[in-house]
Amino acid sequence: MSDHKHHIMPLKVYVSVFACLLVLTVVTVWVSLFDFGKLNMWIAMFVASIKAGLVAMYFMQLKYDNRLYLYILLAGFAFLALLLGVTVFDISTRVMQSSTL
Amino acid sequence: MAHDSQVSYLKYGNQTGLWSWLTTLDHKKIGIMYFISIFIFFFIGGMFALLMRLELLHPEPLFSADQYNQMMTYHGAIMTFMVIIPGVPAFLGNFLLPLMIGAKDVAFPRVNLMSWYCLMIGAAISFATIFFGGVDTGWTFYTPYSLETSGNTIMMVLGAFVMGFSSILTGVNFIVTIHRLRAPGMGFFQMPLMVWALYSTAIIQVVATPVLAITLLLLALEKVFGVGIFDPKLGGDPVLFQHYFWFYSHPAVYIMILPSMGIISELITTFSRKIIFGYRAIVYSTFGIASVSFFVWGHHMFVSGQSYWTGWIFSLLTMLVGVPTAIKAFNWVATMYRGSISFKAPMLFAFGYLFLFSIGGITGIYLAVIPIDVHFHDTYFVVAHFHYVMVGGTLLALTGGLYYWFPKMFGKICSELGSQISFFLIFVGFNVTFFPQFVLGHMGMPRRYHTYLPEFETLNIISTVGSWMIASGFFVTLGVVIYALLKGPKSGDNPWGGTTLEWKTSSPPPHENFETIPTVTGGPYEYGS
């Protein structure tokens, strides 16, 4: 009967997203050549997040699909952030006690 | 054919042999298979408990410390992974969910069957460890001991890993079923509270269990490769293991309790013949509990060596979880007020639940207070606390739910007298077993020890006698169920007068649940005047 009113992404959108991903990969490598000290990892993750966002929004069609799927993806990352945040917080706030012997 | 749809699911297609059960895609039959396997696991885990209580009858040991450590490990692992976590969702949930929302089956019937096989295979692997070295780490597998012990930790965590998939797949199935297969006219806020409970539980199952999976995998890799993630001798952090482990295992206890709260909502409204008080409040509280459950895991770790600040935050958040829980309890009591209460066996279990779960929950808040926990951690106080919530809570609800939905599942009704006797034995036996353990913990008796100081003996004797009462109570349940199946009277379609959708089809239901899918026009608990 009625087909799913499914958004069919035009071919050129796929190809241009791919081109962006390639560019961003180059950026990832290029940016790692500079030393920003503690920020190195944050910058690398930031660029990776943009690439991931493009893959999720366009290749995985999240931009045009039921919002619920996007929330599910974000929920996964949110809980991950919780686990990471708390364990890093714990380790970094422990007070090391040296032996009194 | 129209006539075929009237045939009970138990006799559908003339298929009644074992093979037809093992290859069924019918959620009702899968639910029954879970019922049988879970109750078998319960009796095995219970046997280990009886052995433990026998050991603790007197300070003079009957078994060696190593043997006791293995018994307590198996008791914990079996009850946690094979009984209480799957207990309500996989048995009652599987059977009831499609019926309660007016669907013909769950979204993914084959995945549903696969979930059952995951539980069985995982259980088989776990039981096999008894013959391949045994496990003595406690069900929590704390490092570094779990790395150093000669026991077969690897095989046991593999078993738990496989059982975890059962939980995840059930969770995925239920979420999709609830989102996509509700009958016309049933919006989210027309769903029974049991369905809301299963929904929030399923979310926890999906989000938390994968972390357990990776934790167990890392533990196994650490044991094989000595990777140095948890082992302090290799630069690792044993407290990190506890963070990983409890990130799942604390939400897991809410997987255990939330569905039981759904059962209680159903029992109280039916046996008060009154619409539930504060439907939306219960819904929001359910999600409140599910959400907060992810933020409190460190309360298992107050004395582990985690930082002071971390402990402080976890303590505060843990106390928060009492609020939505209390809201539910008040709503249940308010439902009964001016209701027409009938004291049938399922309702007795609901009363027992209110009493026992309240004690369990409140003692949990005690433990949230760090200075108190420093004294009580690893004592029998904690053991009493979690048995009050898991047994006094979940297990009582599960048994009450069994008696309540038994007619729906089999078209027969359990002996009212037998059911009530089982209640009294279980309820009284439970208190005799576990209330002394609060006192023992307060006096300082440590848990997971195979012996104790002489001044603890009297209370331990009382506790052990209580364990025999609980056991007899559950044997009565077994007898009642078997008798009802073989010789029990027919129940009629709706013996209790329930108003939710599952009671609007025959007992037992036909293969596809409803002759025609109903269109829902009102709320789930509309009792006439």
Added chain:
Amino acid sequence: MSMAVDHLNGEALHHFPDAHTEFEASKLGIWLFLCTEILMFGGLFVAYFIFHGLYPEAFVEGAKYTDWKLGAANTVVLLFSSLTIALAVHFLQKDNIKAAAVNLAITFGCAALFMLIKGIEYSHKIHEGLLPGRWFSHAKEAQELPTYFAIYFTTTGIHGLHVLIGMALIIWVFIRTIRGGFNSRYYTAVEGVALYWHLVDLVWIFLFPLLYLV
């Protein structure tokens, strides 16, 4: 016992009211499964971040033993394979079965290439004794270098396992495609495999800089 359902002509499995609901149900199920994968892989990333924080010298030294050119090549290969599998779905939506099949085959080829490059990297490390934990037998400056390799092998190993599983899934839908099992009205399995494959790509997008560049 299942009666054959004519999905290609818009029929749905008996317990779904219509084909659209069945499709959206399957999609929801896949996304929930992907959520579990994020949390599972995520646990590994947590281990990475914690030990990177505790032993930064070990990670800096360890990254020297990874060849960023091979890592970058693998990144490009996976990104390209993501493109081709998305195109495969696109062509099925347009009833162009041949193009879809070709793209699935290319995706498979990319996956195989990824495993080949990974194999080269692994064999080099094994040869040099750069192994996890107590199997480590190379010279080292940082005391905890074996921990770095434990994390390296665990994360890339589990990722590689997912690539292998993906390859099996791609072959499965490829065979069904060339046998005419899908059309624009029904391509659920391909959509599901594609989403899974994109996740495998997503994990690598984060893994590459963490293991090779930082």
